[in-house]
Amino acid sequence: MGGRPDLLVVGGGVWGTWTALQARRLGASVRLVEERTPGDPKTTSGDYSRIIRHAHGEDGLLVGWAQRSLAAWRELGERTGRQVFVESGVAWFVSGDGAWEAASEVQLRAAGVPCERLAPDEALRRWPALGTEGLKSVLYEPTAGFLRAGDGVRAAATVLRDEGGEIVRGRATPAADGTALDEHGAPIVAGATVWAAGPWLPALFPSLVGADCEAAIVPVRRDAIYFDAPGMGVGEVPTWIDEGLEVWGIPDDEGHGAKVGPEFDAGSFDPGAWPDEAHPSSVARARACAVRFPRLQRAPIRETRACQHERTKSGHYVLDRHPTNPQVWIAGGGSGHGYKQGPAVGELMARAALDRTPIVLPDRRFALARRDGGPSSPMGEMGAA
Ligand SMILES: Cc1cc2nc3c(=O)[nH]c(=O)nc-3n(C[C@H](O)[C@H](O)[C@H](O)COP(=O)(O)OP(=O)(O)OC[C@H]3O[C@@H](n4cnc5c(N)ncnc54)[C@H](O)[C@@H]3O)c2cc1C
Numbered sequence: 001m002g003g004r005p006d007l008l009v010v011g012g013g014v015w016g017t018w019t020a021l022q023a024r025r026l027g028a029s030v031r032l033v034e035e036r037t038p039g040d041p042k043t044t045s046g047d048y049s050r051i052i053r054h055a056h057g058e059d060g061l062l063v064g065w066a067q068r069s070l071a072a073w074r075e076l077g078e079r080t081g082r083q084v085f086v087e088s089g090v091a092w093f094v095s096g097d098g099a100w101e102a103a104s105e106v107q108l109r110a111a112g113v114p115c116e117r118l119a120p121d122e123a124l125r126r127w128p129a130l131g132t133e134g135l136k137s138v139l140y141e142p143t144a145g146f147l148r149a150g151d152g153v154r155a156a157a158t159v160l161r162d163e164g165g166e167i168v169r170g171r172a173t174p175a176a177d178g179t180a181l182d183e184h185g186a187p188i189v190a191g192a193t194v195w196a197a198g199p200w201l202p203a204l205f206p207s208l209v210g211a212d213c214e215a216a217i218v219p220v221r222r223d224a225i226y227f228d229a230p231g232m233g234v235g236e237v238p239t240w241i242d243e244g245l246e247v248w249g250i251p252d253d254e255g256h257g258a259k260v261g262p263e264f265d266a267g268s269f270d271p272g273a274w275p276d277e278a279h280p281s282s283v284a285r286a287r288a289c290a291v292r293f294p295r296l297q298r299a300p301i302r303e304t305r306a307c308q309h310e311r312t313k314s315g316h317y318v319l320d321r322h323p324t325n326p327q328v329w330i331a332g333g334g335s336g337h338g339y340k341q342g343p344a345v346g347e348l349m350a351r352a353a354l355d356r357t358p359i360v361l362p363d364r365r366f367a368l369a370r371r372d373g374g375p376s377s378p379m380g381e382m383g384a385a
Contacts, residue, residue, distance in 0.1 A: 005031040007353055008190035010172045010180055012038035014045040014149070014339050015331050016196030017156045018072075018346025019353075024165045028354055031190065032160065033180070035171040039153030042274040044198045046150040047224060047307060049250045049259060050339035051239055053090040053144045054113045055104035062337075063111045065344035072343030073147055076155050084152040088239045088251055090144035091123070093292060094136045095244030101139040108141070116140045127238065129231050131294045134244070146239050146250045149339055156342070174204055178328035192353040194329045199271040199310035201318075201332040208323070208330060208368055215318045215368045217333045219269040222309040223278030225286040226257030229299040233258075237293070247289040257302035258293075260286040269308035278304035311335045319349060319366040329353050330368065 005028075009020040012034030020032040032038075040046050052070055056062040070085065077084040092101045108115040118138040124130050161167060172180040172188060174195070180188040195201065199219040202210050209217040231237075233252040241248040246263035262285035266278070283304060290297035312318060312333040322328035331349050338345070364370050 005029045006191040011197035014342035018342040019349040021160045022346040023350035030165040038157035039150040050149040052340035058103045069343040080155040088145040090141045091238040092139040093242040178322040178325040192327045196331045219308045221266040221269040223282035226303040227299040229258040275306040316365040320368045
């Protein structure tokens with residue numbers, strides 16, 4: 001590796017790749033160090049698909065990030081000629097108490113995000129494959145959908161290279177002050193460093209995000225099952241989430257199968273020993289969601305994929321400065337909803353690390369310590385430069 005970049009990013013998942021790209025677009029020289037390749041299937045960002053939705057309960061901040069990110073994903077698809085975002089719509093099937101969806105609807109309307117409230121009969125007319133047992137209503141986001149996840153990271157990496165960023169294959173480890181060392185233990189000198197190593201972060205920074213920390217990032221196993229289910233493709237069913245049944249799904253896209261993801265922890269996860277297939281309990285739970293789409297009860301399974309959830313205790317991301325080195329930053333803990341926010345998180349991290357963010361966020365939810373309440377985070381608000 002030659003030269004001293006303004007910004008070094010470790011980890012070429014969705015957050016690291018977008019951080020590098022956004023920094024480059026701010027005029028910085030950038031090096032991205034990735035142990036595998038950006039969008040590798042055995043990373044959190046490397047699955048076929050991830051949901052992009054605006055609804056986040058009472059949380060208006062993340063609605064805005066999703067709007068901003070969706071525009072960037074669309075632009076990335078146009079730029080590369082590979083459609084990354086698929087506007088399948090996202091349906092929130094209300095079978096629980098509906099409080100989360102009600103709060104979301106208030107926030108969506110306030111932000112001007114298109115949304116509809118459908119009665120079960122109307123939903124069945126639109127999506128004949130639907131099962132309406134226990135269904136009270138549907139909150140529908142017609143302009144949301146899913147992202148082709150591995151492809152999205154690869155597209156962002158391609159654009160990063162095209163725009164003059166450097167991508168280097170290698171494994172970095174942190175020195176005592178949080179700066180990066182290469183595989184030979186030599187310093188990788190850079191103006192600032194962002195660590196975006198997903199579920200590998202707790203092993204790299206056990207004293208900051210290890211199991212005993214306030215901002216612990218805990219890799220747990222969450223799997224996805226792809227069914228061979230005719231009539232459940234894009235345009236035939238929406239992307240969907242049923243909080244009451246604790247399951248979500250994405251229509252069959254490009255022949256991968258109708259995807260079902262049970263909200264079920266199938267044990268802990270070692271990201272270094274990524275299993276090839278889903279845990280049998282995850283498959284059973286996915287079948288159990290047949291009440292919502294009855295044809296899944298007997299549909300053959302086309303593929304199963306193990307995945308890890310790099311989750312924090314609060315469910316909030318970790319986006320913060322290293323406690324003793326102001327030139328080092330940590331970005332991780334996507335907690336099952338981080339993929340879609342790649343462009344927004346990337347912009348935030350790039351601005352923060354390059355010191356271009358004078359405005360502070362109103363709370364410390366993304367901080368390494370005292371994550372809720374307390375004084376303002378050092379993180380900057382986007383677009384404030
Ligand atoms: C089953 C499941 C479903 C999900 N569904 C959704 C969803 O619908 N919508 C959504 O928005 N989000 C979803 N998420 C969350 C989302 O996928 C993650 O938050 C996001 O992909 C994390 O990206 P990342 O860049 O932080 O980590 P990763 O994608 O894991 O990237 C980390 C990268 O760092 C590299 N790396 C690690 N250590 C080193 C090192 N020492 N040196 C160099 N490189 C290193 C790795 O090779 C990897 O490429 C889901 C997650 C799971 C598990």
